[in-house]
Amino acid sequence: xxxxxxxxxxxxxxxxxxxxxxxxxxxxxxxxxxxxxxxxxxxxxxxxxxxxxxxxxxxxxxxxxxxxxxxxxxxxxxxxxxxxxxxxxxx
Amino acid sequence: xxxxxxxxxxxxxxxxxxxxxxxxxxxxxxxxxxxxxxxxxxxxxxxxxxxxxxxxxxxxxxxxxxxxxxxxxxxxxxxxxxxxxxxxxxxxxxxxxxxxxxxxx
Numbered sequence: 233x234x235x236x237x238x239x240x241x242x243x244x245x246x247x248x249x250x251x252x253x254x255x256x257x258x259x260x261x262x263x264x265x266x267x268x269x270x271x272x273x274x275x276x277x278x279x280x281x282x283x284x285x286x287x288x289x290x291x292x293x294x295x296x297x298x299x300x301x302x303x304x305x306x307x308x309x310x311x312x313x314x315x316x317x318x319x320x321x322x323x
Numbered sequence: 324x325x326x327x328x329x330x331x332x333x334x335x336x337x338x339x340x341x342x343x344x345x346x347x348x349x350x351x352x353x354x355x356x357x358x359x360x361x362x363x364x365x366x367x368x369x370x371x372x373x374x375x376x377x378x379x380x381x382x383x384x385x386x387x388x389x390x391x392x393x394x395x396x397x398x399x400x401x402x403x404x405x406x407x408x409x410x411x412x413x414x415x416x417x418x419x420x421x422x423x424x425x426x427x428x
Contacts, residue, residue, distance in 0.1 A: 253343040265352045265409040276363040295386040306397040313408045
């Protein structure tokens, strides 16, 4: 009794299709914070997709890619949020 | 076990869909942030738990656990930073309608 082999594919493509919705928010967001909120969600879904790909093809190198991408997303959001308030950097 | 894996995948996709619809439909930065942070963390955690159940006790499970712990720490911090940034820029929270007492006064 195994899993249906199409399950991981279905999850990957569903996550891809769903993350288009929050990419729309990244594009049309009225303020920069709205774009950051959308970007935060896109990072989470891309990390999920990378981990599913690692399990599907049984390559653990994709897990390292997912961990580095999660770190870069976090540091990137932090850096953009610091960049938006430019006065605090000098004071 | 198979049923638990399917359940966690379905939970992950369900919360992901809810979070994305919330980010698209809510009217304000703060409400969007609420939907984004809560549903993002929950959906990714459900999917990673399902994958850990799928792989069993292998070295890959430990690495997925590291990603899970890191994301569980970093995602609320990022959401908090975005919310504080929006508050310091002076964005006011959304109200349902304008207060009507101003017209009467």
